[in-house]
Each structure stands twice: as structure tokens, then as C-alpha cells.
Amino acid sequence: MLGGPSMGRMRLRPEGKPGRGRQVRPGTVRRILSYTRAYRWQVALLLSLTAVEACIAAAGPLILKLIIDRGILPGHLDVVVWLCLSLAGLALVNAGIVFAQSWCSGRIGEGVVYQLRTEVFAHVQQQPLAFFTRTQTGKLISRLNTDVAGARMAVTTLLAQAVSAVLTLALVLGTMLYLSWQITVAALVMIPLFLIPARLTARRMQPISRSMMEHDGEMNSMMTERFNISGAMLAKLYGRPQDDADLFASKAGLVRNIAVRLAVWGRILPVIVTVLTSFTTALVYGLGGALSINGTLAFGTLVAMVALLMRLYGPINELSSMQATAMIALVSFDRMFEILDLKPLITERPDAKALRPEAGGESRDGVAPASPDVAFEAVSFCYPSADEVSLESLELHSTRKSGRTEASSPEVLHGLSFRAPGGKLTALVGPSGAGKTTITQLVPRMYDPASGVVRIGGHDVRDLTLASLRESVGVVTQESHLFHDTLRMNLLYARPGATEEELIEACRAALMWDTISALPEGLDTVVGDRGYRLSGGEKQRIALARLLLKAPPIVVLDEATAHLDSESEAAIQQALKTALAGRTSLVIAHRLSTIREADQILVVDGGWIRERGTHEELLAAGGLYADLYRTQFSQQATQRKDVASVLEAPLPAVTAGTSEPGA
Structure with missing residues (x-):
């Protein structure tokens, strides 16, 4: 997105203006x-x-x-x-x-x-x-x-x-x-x-x-x-x-x-x-x-x-x-x-401390519990301008060669405050462009807010080491990226020291092991550029397996089941429900099945949280969520019932001397 943040985040540019014809700097x-x-x-x-x-x-x-x-x-x-x-x-x-x-x-x-x-x-x-x-x-x-x-x-x-x-x-x-x-x-x-x-x-x-x-x-x-x-x-x-x-x-x-x-x-x-x-x-x-x-x-x-x-x-x-x-x-x-000389926007403070949660209570350093909560306190955000994050010589020159300055970016989030309880599932719903993805990107510090504080376990994420933050937060996006390498190496990227048994178990939990085991090379199969040799659903399952292998205490999902069919989705939901039990989950939800499982639903619109509550509470309120349910989710509910009825229907009896089509 285009635009610039507040002056407090401005950085000094390197001496001299990068670009064609510029002399070497002293x-x-x-x-x-x-x-x-x-x-x-x-x-x-x-x-x-x-x-x-x-x-x-x-x-x-x-x-x-x-x-x-x-x-x-x-x-x-x-x-x-x-x-x-x-x-x-x-x-x-x-x-x-x-x-x-x-x-x-x-x-x-x-x-x-x-x-x-x-x-x-x-x-x-x-x-x-x-x-x-x-x-x-x-x-x-x-x-x-x-x-x-x-x-x-x-x-x-x-x-x-x-x-x-x-x-x-x-x-x-x-x-x-x-x-x-x-x-x-x-x-x-x-x-x-x-x-x-x-x-x-x-x-x-x-x-x-x-x-x-x-x-x-x-x-x-x-x-x-x-x-x-x-x-x-x-x-x-x-x-x-x-x-x-x-x-x-x-x-x-x-x-x-x-x-x-x-x-x-x-x-x-x-x-x-x-x-x-x-x-x-x-x-x-x-x-x-x-x-x-x-x-x-x-x-x-x-x-x-x-x-x-x-x-x-x-x-x-x-x-x-x-x-x-x-x-x-x-x-x-x-x-x-x-x-x-281009200074990163996201830096680690000299006195940053590690977030190392341990199962069953306090961490060794007493920093955060095993399933820390995530809290936003009056968080506002606007995307940084070009002068803050890039070099003119690395961009298309048509965007800046005229010498015009880029207009400031409008705020994407406006003073958001909410708490995602530890060990619970919080769903984010709302129309496209409402700011849901931006919210999830602030948790692992892909960006820092322009104002306000994002906390994990009561600690400002800017006070935590980047390594421990990345280790504690697992993310699966809607378009999962795979490297042009083997399935094994793509999975080990999440946890390099994982054993063969752990890899197989993660793939089983993501309902991908049957597909992998049928391949001639198994886990050593090369997935191609960006995983293009796999279907969308298979890539998503590998991404889920990678998340399960990492097993972080905080999970961010951008509708990780979006590319799955209804049968696989139901099974994956069950696998996730088991695997993510006791973990803090923040999910951008487009599926009714995900929303109904949520302990808390936040309705985001225009960078504001308009409503919050459970599925039944928000339906009863008759507000924006109820409108979204009628326009987007009700058809999913009907389709889910149809799939369930087919799956649960008894098979027809086959008697001697009778030949049924497809038998």
C-alpha cells in the first residue's frame, strides 16, 4: 500500500540521492x-x-x-x-x-x-x-x-x-x-x-x-x-x-x-x-x-x-x-x-528479552505463560512510505523519477483495542479491505504500529527478541509459499531438527501423508517453483503440517482451509482443533465452520472493530455480522448440511443376484 506514517517513524536517507547518474558518495x-x-x-x-x-x-x-x-x-x-x-x-x-x-x-x-x-x-x-x-x-x-x-x-x-x-x-x-x-x-x-x-x-x-x-x-x-x-x-x-x-x-x-x-x-x-x-x-x-x-x-x-x-x-x-x-x-x-545503509524499520532493542513459554505454566525466565494472550491497546497503523522502506534505484523509476513526493497513507487501523485470550480461538471477520490481515501482521512484528501497543503475555512485542517472537508465533497464510525444494526441506524449514517420525506425524495430522506416501520419492519429492506441482489444497496441507511441526503457542491463520474441499475441510478442522488445543489462535475466517468454533468473534470494518461476541450473540444483535452471515455464511451452512447428510447416509443393501451400478 502507498502512503507514509507519522513523522516519528521517519528515517534519514543515505547521503546523496540514489539513482542514475549519481556520483559515488564520499x-x-x-x-x-x-x-x-x-x-x-x-x-x-x-x-x-x-x-x-x-x-x-x-x-x-x-x-x-x-x-x-x-x-x-x-x-x-x-x-x-x-x-x-x-x-x-x-x-x-x-x-x-x-x-x-x-x-x-x-x-x-x-x-x-x-x-x-x-x-x-x-x-x-x-x-x-x-x-x-x-x-x-x-x-x-x-x-x-x-x-x-x-x-x-x-x-x-x-x-x-x-x-x-x-x-x-x-x-x-x-x-x-x-x-x-x-x-x-x-x-x-x-x-x-x-x-x-x-x-x-x-x-x-x-x-x-x-x-x-x-x-x-x-x-x-x-x-x-x-x-x-x-x-x-x-x-x-x-x-x-x-x-x-x-x-x-x-x-x-x-x-x-x-x-x-x-x-x-x-x-x-x-x-x-x-x-x-x-x-x-x-x-x-x-x-x-x-x-x-x-x-x-x-x-x-x-x-x-x-x-x-x-x-x-x-x-x-x-x-x-x-x-x-x-x-x-x-x-x-x-x-x-x-x-x-537502508535501516530496517523493525529492529530489536538492546535490552530485549526472550519469550520462552513452557507447557503448563510460567516460562523459565518468567516472561509469559505457555499460552499467552494477545492484546491490542489503542493501536493505530498506516503503511510506511517509499522513502522509509526502499530505494528509488530498486523500484520502477516511473513511480518516483518525476521528483514528486508520495502522498501520506491514510490510517488503516484506528485505535483498536481488544484481547485474544490465551488458549482460545479468536476469529476476525469482515469485508475485504477491512484491516484483518494488517491486524495479524502486527502480532509477529511484520510491522510496528504508528501508535498504541501490541502485547503478548502482557509484554510489548517491541520489548521481545525477534527470534523468540518468530519462534512463538506460527502463521499460515491463504496463499502458502513453498520453496523450490523437496517436501522434506520445506517442512524442516519450520523445525530443522525434526525427526522422520515427527515429519510423518505432522503430515498425518494435516491429512497429507497418504498423498505423500503414494509418491515415488515420498518426502524427497521436489514440489517445483512455489510448490506449483501441488494442488492448492495440497500446498495448504503442507503449510498446515509445517505449522503443526513448529507447534508454536500462538497461531495466526489467514483462513488456512480456504482451498480445501468440504470433506477435507471438516477433517482438517478436527485436526486443527486437536493440534491447537490450549494455544492462542487468531484466525481470519471466511468459513462458517471456523467461525462457529471461535470463542470470540471480532467484526472488523474500515479499520474499526464494530462488533464482538460469539456467533449466537452477534446473530441475535442483528448488526453487521448478521448481514455478513446472510450474504456470505448462510449458503455455506446449507452446503455443509448437504455434505454431512451424504457422508452420514447408510449404504444401500446389496442382495444376492443384484447388480447395482458402480458396485
């Missing part, structure tokens, strides 16, 4: 480096190896100078042999160093990526439901896949390359100054010509890269929506594959066009660098040749200077192109940090 590099602290020994080893590699890069040309000046020109073969062997030895040492560098950089980079990826995943799980109702799944997944690849490149490649390039540049320049200050000065004059276009190119590529990532996320979102079973079925039923293909083509076309621009800008710098390198090489050969002819510079020194020049502009080229690469990597990190 402090991003510092945050990246903080992730490498856990690998400081590997970083120290990497830097040491890089320093040795830089020394080898500077030593090679010096050995070439000695080979020419002290070996070849004087005719000393033994000097040539020993110096050539030394050169080969340095090459072997350098190869070993490169291998060790790869291990260190890989260890550091993959470790940082692992830490960042798991941190973002855990942080996303802490976000409220409103975050997921606004966020495009494909864009979110893109950040954990595509953007992480950029982050990996930043740490594994840039860390080693940047340090190596700087050290090599310093050592090579020092060696060149020692050999010939004239040629060194000429080479240094050309360095700014390399760095200026690199900086300009990097600045231009950063917004293009961010735009590329955003559009790539939108394309991934469409694929995610169309490739799941519900989206695929909708596309087939409404018969618009060409429209979908055209829409995807337009999104892919945008990605293509931006990728072309990125590729062009990415090639501009290497072309400029190649031209400048050629000019500089010609300059050094001309100046060095003139000095050598005049006798100012030895021939071996000229060869060494040319070799050093190649090793000088190698790091310069790396540093130049690295600016653009680093900017792209910084964008990737920045987009990950955008998510980490």
Missing part, C-alpha cells in the same frame, strides 16, 4: 578498505611480494646494460653467461611471485566479496514487508550478482595492480635518473599527457556504468517475473508473448546502447595511450641516440633506458586505465552500500 573507498582488515596479513604479504616484483622489474634493464657494456663489448663470455643466468633466475623468481600474488589477491578479494554478499543478504532479510512489496526482485538480485563482480574486480585486480604500478614506477624512475637524467626528464614531461585523458574518461564512464547497471537490473527484473511459474502461466493465458518479447527487446536494447557507449569510452583511453607511448618512444630513441653518438651515453645504457622506458609506461598505462576501472568498481561498491 567515504566509499574508506568503507571498502575496512573490509580488508580481516585479511591484513595477506595484504602485508601481497604488498611485500609486489615490492619484490617491482625491484625485479627495475633490475632487469640494469642486467641488460651490464651484459652489453661488461660482457658483449669487452668480449667476456663468462660475464655474459652468468648475467644471462641471473636474468633467467629473476624471471623464475618473478613467476613464483606472480603465482603467490594471485593467491593473496584471490584470498583477499573473494573473502571481501563473500563478507559483503552475505552481509547484504542478511540485511535484506531484516527489511520489512513493505520493502519487498516495492522492490523489483530482479534489481535486487542483480546487485548481489553483477555488482559483486565489479566489487571482486576492485579488490582482486586493482589492489595488486595499483600497488605494483606505483612501486614499479618509483623504482624505474629512480633507476632512470641514475642512468641518464636528460632522458628521464624528457620522459617525465610526457606523463601528464597520459593522466589527464585518463581522469576525464573515468569521470565520463562512471555515470554511464551506473546507468548500465540500473538498466541491466530492470532487464533482470523482467526475466525474473516472466520466468517464474506464475508469470509464465499469466503470459500464456493472456496470450501476449509478442508484446512481452517486444518489451524485453526494448529493455535489452537500452542495455546494448549503453554498453556500446561504455565500450567506445573504454577504447578511447587505450588509443590515446598508444599514440602517446609511440611519441615518447620516438623522443627517447632520438635523444638517446644523439647522446650515444656524441659519446655522452654508453650503448648499453641506451638499451637499458629503452627497456626501462617500456617498464615506466607500463605502470603509467595501468594507472591511467585503472582510473576508469576503479570508478566502475566504486560504483558497484556504492550500490551495495546503498542497501546496507
